[in-house]
Amino acid sequence: MRFHFKKGTLIFGGWILVTGVTTLVWLIALPGTSSFEIIDTIHESAVLAVSFLVLWFIIKIRSTLLSIGWAVFCYGNAIDLLDEFTKEPIFLTTYLDFICILVGLSLFVWGIILFYSKENELNERVLRNEEKYRLIFENSPVGIFHFNSDGVITECNNSFVKIIGSSYGKLIGLNILNLVDKKITAIVRETINGKPMVYEGEYYPVTSNKVIIVQGLLSPITSTDGKSVIGGIGIIEDITERKFMEEKLRQASEHDPLTGILNRLGFFKRVENILKLSKRYDKHFAVIYIDIDDFKMLNDIHGHTFGDNVLEKFCEKVNSVLRESDIFARHGGDEFVIALPETDEKGARAFADRIQEKFKLPVNIDKIELTINLSIGIAVYPHEGKSIDELIKISDKRMYQNKQNSSR
Structure with missing residues (x-):
């Protein structure tokens, strides 16, 4: 709104200035002509220009139209009143012309000042914005x-x-x-x-x-x-660094902090992919469930630290017989689960035998000779289970049956 008002002031002031100056020139050049006749002629010739100006301001902003229209109205009526009541038109019209020049010049100069002050304000705003962007650009951590x-x-x-x-x-x-x-x-x-x-x-x-x-x-x-x-x-x-920390957190969430092998969450995430591939290519895969016999008794007799050392030694020996594609996890307490891709029942039993062979000889833990006995159950996809939960449930049940049989 301020921008249109300044442009209107500049245009209207210039119009009044030109009108006054032109009238004086005509009075000097044509002394026998009434200045009111000249002003009327200029006034009439300016009607079209003023009309376009008014229309332009109507389109742009109505409040500016009011200020310009009021000024035009006052100016026209001042001429009519002087024409009606004065007997000496030359003196009074010359005086009026002088006033028009002063008013027009004032409005014209004021309009220029306001117009360029707006330009300077915009330039300063642009410079301030550029300075802000420069500071952000130079000091940004990204x-x-x-x-x-x-x-x-x-x-x-x-x-x-x-x-x-x-x-x-x-x-x-x-x-x-x-x-x-x-x-x-x-x-x-x-x-x-x-x-x-x-x-x-x-x-x-x-x-x-x-x-x-x-x-x-x-x-x-x-x-x-x-x-x-x-x-x-x-x-x-x-x-x-963030990715490194995310990977550490992921590893921590999917691995057992004591033994370093996968926990249940990590096991299920990885074995799902094995199940998908086995379904797609019609392949077997086996799940082996392992329990350490009498582990609670070992904890009660020797303490939890000794029991933790037993679990670590167990994982170390099992890892030594695993293939790279096999998935080994702690399922809870003293129970462990292994997924064997592309392995049928015969292959799973051979693998279980290799694990039992590893624990035939006693191991030395904290200067104590100990024989670790294991109970193992096996389930094979797809004949004995279609999902991971089913395979674990069946292998767990068979492990428990084997434990019961070995204790007789």
């Missing part, structure tokens, strides 16, 4: 970089230089499309084509020797008319 439509980096901040592990001089002018990593180049190409992209993965810099994991967001930058992409802006963050 890497920010600009690239043109050819994929060439044109600007970057200190965080970007630090994340990449290079130098500002090497990065400016670097063409991202020439990088060896095709995944990154494909993302930049898509951004240049006008599509925002997200990237997460390992980054192998061509200008440094380290490998990092980065997460980035790339957005296209369009021309002022919005018809073409002139480049893009990228924001990247080094998430190597």
Whole structure:
């Protein structure tokens, strides 16, 4: 609203100024002509211009129309009143012309001042915004970089230089499309084509020797008319440490803290994939359930620390006979479960025999000679169970039956 009012003041003030000056010139050039006749002629000739001006302001803003319209109304009526009551038109019209010049000049100058003050205000606001962006750009903890439509980096901040592990001089002018990593180049190409992209993965810099994991967001930058992409802006963050901590937390959530092998959660996550492959390719796989006999008694006699050492020694011996594809987990307490991919009943029994063979000889734990006895149950997919829960339930039941038989 302020912008339109200033432009209106400037235009209207200029019109009054031109009217007054023109009238004086005509009075000097044509002394026999009444200045009121001249003013009427100018006034009539200006009606069309004023009408367009009024219409323009009606479209733009109605409050500005009121101020301009009121000024025009007062100006026209002042001329009519003077024309009706004065007997000496030359003196009074000259005086009126002088007033018009002063008023018009004042309005004109005021309009110029207001107009350019607005321009200066806008320029200052732009400069302030640019300064804010510069501070954010330079001090941001995430890497920010600009690239043109050819994929060439044109600007970057200190965080970007630090994340990449290079130098500002090497990065400016670097063409991202020439990088060896095709995944990154494909993302930049898509951004240049006008599509925002997200990237997460390992980054192998061509200008440094380290490998990092980065997460980035790339957005296209369009021309002022919005018809073409002139480049893009990228924001990247080094998430190597975060990924490392996430992996540690995942490992902790899926592994038994005492023995280091998988817990129930980790076992079920991995064995689901074995079940899917066995269904797809019509393959067997076996589940072996193991219980350490009389483990509670060992804990009661020798203490929990001794019992923990027994569990660690047991896992060490079982791991020595496992294949890389086998999945070994602590199911709870002194009970363990093993999944054997592509293994039928015969293969599962041979594997169980190898485990029993490992524990035939006594082991030395905390200077105590101990023979570890095991009870084992076996279930094989798909004949004895279609799901992991069914296979574990059946193998657990058979393990318990074997324990009962061995105690007789």
